[in-house]
Amino acid sequence: MGAVMAASTYSPLPAFDELLHMAKQDPAALDRLQQKLNQELIDAQSDNEGRKAIQQTLFRLQSEQLRYKAPLVRLTRAYQLMLSEMSRMQDALELLCKTQKPQQKPCATILPFKQKEKDP
Template structure:
């Protein structure tokens, strides 16, 4: 199954122009891209995780008005999420299975001199 196509992201200069001249259009683009990302998830758990992260990010953005503070808080939130994912991955990779008992008796080879 091929990955669903996402809407192309406009060039940086166009995004900058939208931010200055038409912030509503930029917000709509962001909502559209976020929804595409959520819709692309195949399981409900993934959708819920993305929605929770977006909610936390939007809550932080509403809390602060200064652009630099908003950017810093968004960076901190995303860094925290990446660390959480890294910890989960490390835990998954280091989880060891209990040793299995052999299912058959292993007989040693005899050398020709022991026959």
């Protein structure tokens, strides 16, 4: 049986050319789209801890973006922040894997094969 994929709860992302046009012609619309998508991501989290972690990351990202005006610097800072977050998540996952007790596989009784008796 194939896995059933759940429908995405997020709004579709416009094509790159449309995003580029928005960035050049209507930055406010691009900002509104970003805020909408960010909120959808937050709302999709099933627990408060997940929501809080995303909100903190978004706050740090937005703070970095406000701090710098040059687009290349802003991009570099955002990239560094996301790399840092991915590293932190990987460390947490590795710690979780180390601390979880491995599940015991059910044991099976091994039956010995009887040797054929040789004809006299």
